[in-house]
Amino acid sequence: MIDLHTHTIFSDGVLIPAELARRAEVIGYKALCMTDHADEATLYHILENVRRFVDKHGHFFDLTLMAGVELTHVPPALIGEMTEAARKAGAQIVVVHGETPVEPVAPGTNLAAIEAGVDVLAHPGMITDEEVKLAVEKGVAIEITTRRGHSLTNGHVAAMARKHGARLVINNDAHAPGDLVSRELREKVGLGAGLTKEEYRRTEANAWEIVQRCMK
Template sequence: MIDLHTHTIFSDGELIPAELVRRAEVIGYKAICMTDHADESTLYFTVENILRFVKQHGHFYDLNVLAGVELTHIPPALIGEMVAKAREAGAQVVVMHGETPVEPVAAGTNLAAIEAGVDILAHPGLITEQEVKLAVEKGVALEITTRGGHSYTNGHVAAMARRFGAKLVVNNDAHAPRDLISKDLRRTVALGAGLTPDEYRQTEANAWAIVHRCMKQGGN
């Protein structure tokens, strides 16, 4: 299991990084990325602290630990600039808080994030044909989420990804211990979204590809 979208006390999560990672390790996760919400005001503070934990503590765990960020409610015109700043700050994985149906995300966020080349577009809602085609071109992974509310449009995301050949990953968007769900439930959510068993296995391969890239670039 791999989760590339989680939250700690550095945004709205309940756990410090050490507890989040330890709980994931015990459940059986093989890689985890902490991607706290950030905007211009918190980006460097958040990434710096998570990255310090990853570098100094990450190698003590029996899983790959990565430092990322979830850019959240950024005005679409500023998303390209913020993605560049996130990478400059050291974020190994850049996630964009997509146009979920349960939050007032600005229209145009999905498109701007894909154009900027984020690694993962989280809970992209009713993503359009144009956006999915561009995600394929840019190599941006679309998220199937196990989180309530955001998951309402998983079926649409899965169908659009299959139609145009976009990469998918399955993430928990974990904010609390209960959000780190089991391997069986992750698979159930993915199949419930309409993925075949083979397509679900491909989501894991897609996630591993992101992890391996990060490790080659100097991750834990």
């Protein structure tokens, strides 16, 4: 299991990085990225601290740990430059908080994130044909989420990804210990979204490919 979208006390998560890593390790995750909510005010503070933890403590855990950010409620016009700034500041993975149906995310966020070439577009809500086709061109992975609320449009996301051949990943968007779901529940979420078992297995392979690329 791989999770590319989690949160610590450096945004609105409840766990320090060490406890999040330990809990994920015990459940059986093999790779995990800490992607706290970031905007211009918090980006550098998050990455300085989480990247230091990953670099100094990561090899003590039996899973691959990465430092990233989830650009959240950033004006679409600024997503491109903030993606570049995050990478320069040490983000191994850049996620953007997509147009979920349960939060007032600015219209145009999905498209701006894809145009910026982020690694993962999280919970993109009613993502359009145009956006998914561009995600295929840009190599941006689209998220199926296990998180309540955000998961309301998982079925639409899965159908659109299948229609256009987009890469899907399954993430927990974990904020608390109970959000790190088991392998069995991850599979149920994927199948419940309409994925076949082979498509579900492919989500894990997609995530591992992202990990390998971002660790180089």
